[in-house]
Amino acid sequence: MSTSLSINLKRPSKIYYEGDIIAGVVVVECAGEVRHEGLSLAAEGAVNLQLSSKSVGIFEAFSNSIKPINLLNISVELAPPGKIPAGVTEIPFEIPLRPRQAVSPGYPGLLETYHGVFVNIMYTLKCGMKRSFLNKPLNASCQFFVQYKHQEAPAPKPVRCEVTPSSLRAGRGRRGRGGAAGGAARAPMPRFQLYAEIDSTVCALDKPLTGKIRVDECSVPIKSIELQLVRVETCGCADGYSRDATEIQNIQVGAGDVARAREVPLHMVLPRLFACPTTTTVNFKIEFELNIAVIFEDDYLVTENFPILLLRCR
Structure with a gap:
């Protein structure tokens, strides 16, 4: 005789906002009558932090700041000890x-669900059925997603810039970089002039990032133009921190030697779960950047970097 346990939410999207009621049913399916010692349900939420391999040597400085941060912990009793009849019971x-309610200083409250590399914010429903010592307890889980309520959209903040060899040299380490792969690392920088524009560096998560890029001049053929979304995750505290940037997605907006003096539109839809509102707390930060990368045929790379602010707004 087998017994199964599952959780079904009434809201198909599984997206909830602070103050909402998470409603659903726990489904118990069994071939015959089942005796149990109680059925309980818990809603849990936590931030899990992880250090990158480059920070292992300074682990002691992070020993307190990398512990999971509890955001949500609510338990309810669904059924007292008793029997469940054969068939499907909801x-x-x-x-x-x-x-x-009772929290320590620095408690960030409910945060949006986010799946990162070094920072993960997850919310889960967990149901458990206790049974006699001769039978193993039954458990089921179901992930749900928390989002902030939409706020009023702020005024757009467009950014425009020209990228040339001289601007890269003046801003090296600040916004642009150039380089070549392999043995061509010391190859001379080609002559080029690029114009890039982002419609706004303050972006709504539900709307695409847009802009344009134009190649006014280039002395060598172009291999590819790419738009990259990068997350910058910082874990730590005043004693030390680990800051790591990883790519979320890469979109090729131009293939081959694009026409000169012609605008190439930029359009990127932000991925669900892998992007969230820009977040700053005592123990971690989640920030985002947008890179426009131009790769020449000899694999010389020029990148223009734009820090962006992501918001949950209309």
Whole structure:
């Protein structure tokens, strides 16, 4: 005789906002009558931090700041000890989504769900059925997603710039870089003049990033023009921190030697879960950047970097 346990949410999107009621049913399916010692449901949320390999040597400085941060912990009893009849039994539940009350200083409240490399913010429903010592307890889990409520959209902040060899030399380490792969690392920088424009560096998560790039002059053929979204995750505290940048997605907006003096549109839809509102807390930060990369045929690379602010707004 087998017994299964599952959680079904009423909201198909599984997206909830602070103050919402998480409603659904716990489904118990069994071939015969099942005796149990209680059925419980818990809503949990936590931030899990992880150090990159380059920070292993200074692990002691992070020993307190990399512990999981508890955001949500609510438990309810669905059924007292008793019996569940054969067949399919649905047990309804409702749990209010609200932040913890008694918290330590620096508690950030409910944060948006986010799946990163070194920072993960996850929310889960966990159901457990206790049974006699001769039978293993049954467990089921279901992930749900938390989002901020939409706020009013701020005024756009467009950015325009010209990229030339002289601007890269003046801003090296600040916004642009040039380089070549392999043995061509010391090859002379080609002559070029690029114009890049981002419609706004303050971006709504539900709307695409847009802009344009134009190649006014280039002394060598172009291999590719790419638009890159990068997350910058910082873990740590005043004693030390680990800051790592990783690429989320890369879109090729120009293939081959693009026509000169012709505008190439930029359009990027932000990925769900892998992007969230820009977040700053005591123990970690989640920031985002946009790179426009021009790769020449000899693999020489020129990148223009734009720090961006992501918001959950209309």
